[in-house]
Amino acid sequence: MMEAISYSLTSPEKATRYTKDPKDIVKVQMPLNSSRSVMRQNLMTGLVDAASYNFARKQTQLALFEQGRVYDHDGGTFNEHEHLATLYSGNTLAENWQHLTQKVDFYFVKGQLTNLFTAIGIDPEKVVYKAEGIRGMHPTRTAGIYVDKQYVGMIGMIAHAVTFADKALRNAELYGYEINLDAIISMLTKGMTAVPAPKFPSIERDLSLLVDKEVTNQEVENVIKSNAGKYLTGLKVIDVYEGAHIDSGKKSLAYSLTFLNRKDTLTDKVVNDAMDKIEAGLENDLDVKVR
Numbered sequence: 001m002m003e004a005i006s007y008s009l010t011s012p013e014k015a016t017r018y019t020k021d022p023k024d025i026v027k028v029q030m031p032l033n034s035s036r037s038v039m040r041q042n043l044m045t046g047l048v049d050a051a052s053y054n055f056a057r058k059q060t061q062l063a064l065f066e067q068g069r070v071y072d073h074d075g076g077t078f079n080e081h082e083h084l085a086t087l088y089s090g091n092t093l094a095e096n097w098q099h100l101t102q103k104v105d106f107y108f109v110k111g112q113l114t115n116l117f118t119a120i121g122i123d124p125e126k127v128v129y130k131a132e133g134i135r136g137m138h139p140t141r142t143a144g145i146y147v148d149k150q151y152v153g154m155i156g157m158i159a160h161a162v163t164f165a166d167k168a169l170r171n172a173e174l175y176g177y178e179i180n181l182d183a184i185i186s187m188l189t190k191g192m193t194a195v196p197a198p199k200f201p202s203i204e205r206d207l208s209l210l211v212d213k214e215v216t217n218q219e220v221e222n223v224i225k226s227n228a229g230k231y232l233t234g235l236k237v238i239d240v241y242e243g244a245h246i247d248s249g250k251k252s253l254a255y256s257l258t259f260l261n262r263k264d265t266l267t268d269k270v271v272n273d274a275m276d277k278i279e280a281g282l283e284n285d286l287d288v289k290v291r
Contacts, residue, residue: 001063001086006046008069009036017136017162018044018178020144020154023072023079039071043085044136044178048158048169051087056168061090067181083153086112087176106141106156107217107237109175113145113155121189122147125225129155129218136162145179147187153179202233202260203271209253209282210289213242219286220253227281229274231266234258252291 009028015038016022022041031037040046043066051062065086072079088104114124132144134154142156155177163169211220221235228235239254246252257278259271282288 001065004047004050004064004066006040006043006050006066006068007036008040008071010038010040010045011035012038014045015039015041018042018134018154020132020134020151023074026071026073026078041070041072042178043068043070043083044087044158044176047085047087047176048162048174051089051172051174052166052168055089055172060172063088082181083178084181085176085178087158087174088112089172089174103173104175106175107240109177110155111236113177113179120184122184122187129216131216145177147184150183152183153177198260198262200261200263200265202258203266203268205257205259205271205275206238207255207257207275207278208239208291209255210246210250210291211253211286213249213251215286215288217253220255220282220288223281223285224255224257224278227274227277228257228259229270229277231259231261231270231274232257233260 009031011034012025015025019041025041026039028037028039047064047066050064054060054062063086065084067082067084069080070083072081086109088109090104092102092104092108110129114127117124117127126148128146128149129143130146131140132142132154133139134142134144134156136159137154138157138159142154144151145153145155156175158174158176163172163174207224209220217237224235225232234257236256237253238256239252241252242250257275259266259274261270279290282290
């Protein structure tokens with residue numbers, strides 16, 4: 001990713017955008033102009049401005065990040081917090097003859113954040129994503145990030161109202177996340193552990209499901225993991241579909257599951273038994289139809 005360094009000063013409207021619970025803003029006593037009159041409460045505003053600058057120059061393949069301070073005037077005191085934000089646009093891979101073009105979406109960015117949490121020692125099992133309404137973010141493609149039930153940030157798509165208002169960003173799809181590093185610093189574990197590459201091959205299986213629209217990906221993954229047994233080492237979404245040929249009020253979810261026994265060769269029977277338990281658990285707990 002490319003690091004961005006943005007202005008700490010912004011406009012009052014942008015200062016509290018992309019923020020779940022805005023606090024009182026920090027005002028500059030003698031601002032040069034109205035667009036730089038208050039201190040920012042988020043980093044996402046600066047990244048969106050950087051995206052606009054790049055899009056105006058035909059640079060639409062972006063992967064930006066910024067780590068920096070945000071400011072508020074809460075409880076009668078001036079406060080500073082350390083945040084980390086990212087912004088993606090374009091394709092997951094640069095276009096070339098070897099790979100199919102795949103656009104950046106919510107699940108790609110969520111995967112990047114999961115990798116980050118894993119690298120810094122936060123157990124992904126403790127991370128929960130809940131639908132949130134956050135100003136400046138897409139109403140149905142945005143989630144709050146909770147670790148041990150504590151809100152630590154948000155992830156999702158920049159709202160169409162924001163991109164449409166900017167001539168350079170019209171029709172652009174921008175995805176990203178912002179997390180409060182002050183909130184997660186106490187959750188970090190010391191050190192990282194390396195493990196040798198496995199000596200035995202893994203087995204991959206696909207699972208296609210028909211679920212109610214209200215059922216979240218997190219709920220499905222929780223049921224899969226609780227029934228899969230100890231050999232499930234990988235789980236990822238490979239397709240989400242709503243529309244023609246799908247019943248009203250339903251959506252199709254497809255997953256790729258990876259099973260691995262690091263001490264012995266894994267047999268098809270063990271994997272088949274695990275898949276049977278997973279399917280039974282999904283049908284019983286979430287009324288899911290396995291396709």
